[in-house]
Amino acid sequence: MVGRNKEIGEYMKFVKMQGAGNDYVYVDCFKEKVENPSEVAIKVSDRHFGVGSDGLILICPSDIADVKMDMYNADGSRGLMCGNGSRCVAKYAYDHGYVKSEEFTMETGAGIKHIKIEPKNGKAEYINVNMGRAKITSQFPEKILINGEEKEFIGVDVGNPHAVYYVDTLEELQNMDLNKVGEYYEKHERFPQKVNSEFIYVEDRKNIHMRVWERGSGETLACGTGACASAFATMKKGDCDTSVRVHLLGGELDISLVDDEIYMRGRAEYVFNGEINF
Numbered sequence: 001m002v003g004r005n006k007e008i009g010e011y012m013k014f015v016k017m018q019g020a021g022n023d024y025v026y027v028d029c030f031k032e033k034v035e036n037p038s039e040v041a042i043k044v045s046d047r048h049f050g051v052g053s054d055g056l057i058l059i060c061p062s063d064i065a066d067v068k069m070d071m072y073n074a075d076g077s078r079g080l081m082c083g084n085g086s087r088c089v090a091k092y093a094y095d096h097g098y099v100k101s102e103e104f105t106m107e108t109g110a111g112i113k114h115i116k117i118e119p120k121n122g123k124a125e126y127i128n129v130n131m132g133r134a135k136i137t138s139q140f141p142e143k144i145l146i147n148g149e150e151k152e153f154i155g156v157d158v159g160n161p162h163a164v165y166y167v168d169t170l171e172e173l174q175n176m177d178l179n180k181v182g183e184y185y186e187k188h189e190r191f192p193q194k195v196n197s198e199f200i201y202v203e204d205r206k207n208i209h210m211r212v213w214e215r216g217s218g219e220t221l222a223c224g225t226g227a228c229a230s231a232f233a234t235m236k237k238g239d240c241d242t243s244v245r246v247h248l249l250g251g252e253l254d255i256s257l258v259d260d261e262i263y264m265r266g267r268a269e270y271v272f273n274g275e276i277n278f
């Protein structure tokens with residue numbers, strides 16, 4: 001815990017931020033210390049008894065980059081990479097003067113990422129993240145039996161694992177009951193480390209629609225790495241150009257592939273600051 005107040009006991013200061021509706025509780029570890037981040041992630045993420053979020057992200061100093069992101073899913077499991085989180089950490093670090101220029105580096109569990117800020121009135125408005133190289137991790141596509149039904153997916157690693165499933169119509173995508181079936185996808189024996197599952201409808205060569213069931217957090221309004229994985233799968237399959245807009249339940253992300261590296265561009269926003277009691 002990071003503080004003690006004689007009226008309320010132990011408390012932790014945080015800022016809630018969201019990127020395309022993927023919301024996390026962020027703690028500024030340039031100033032604060034979080035001792036049991038997995039337990040804290042479970043507590044803060046609870047939408048009734050906590051702050052309410054898709055997980056916890058610590059914004060930390062780094063020995064090897066300008067800033068470090070340390071992320072935890074809502075179930076307390078550690079995530080190696082978080083696309084939406086990286087934009088929020090970048091915005092926070094830039095707006096709070098922890099980084100001094102518009103281009104800087106971020107340490108993540110999936111290596112060092114290069115960030116480029118597009119500022120407006122001195123604050124980060126759009127954030128570009130070089131997500132690095134993606135890798136296809138399955139047959140192309142691979143058949144799988146999920147809850148008695150045969151499906152096809154494309155496995156993609158973007159620093160964390162994804163399985164991308166095509167859906168035939170936008171209506172079918174909108175009507176999917178992920179709360180009912182999501183866990184069958186996440187915890188299938190084909191994925192011993194569990195997996196983030198994306199369901200996509202390709203509208204045309206420049207637009208795809210996506211819903212996601214995230215490993216460790218369930219359905220979220222967006223997943224940055226999932227958007228990159230989905231865009232990459234459609235590009236490799238020849239269905240989309242090398243620049244794609246991904247439409248998510250909570251917003252939009254622009255993903256492009258340049259010299260085999262994936263770039264993600266999008267916004268990040270503050271929601272509120274607070275203190276939570278323990």
Ligand SMILES: N[C@@H](CCC[C@H](N)C(=O)O)C(=O)O
Nearest residue numbers: 079082083084160223224225
């Ligand atoms: N929401 C994230 C991904 C978070 C980690 C993921 N659930 C995992 O366990 O790999 C994103 O925006 O990329």
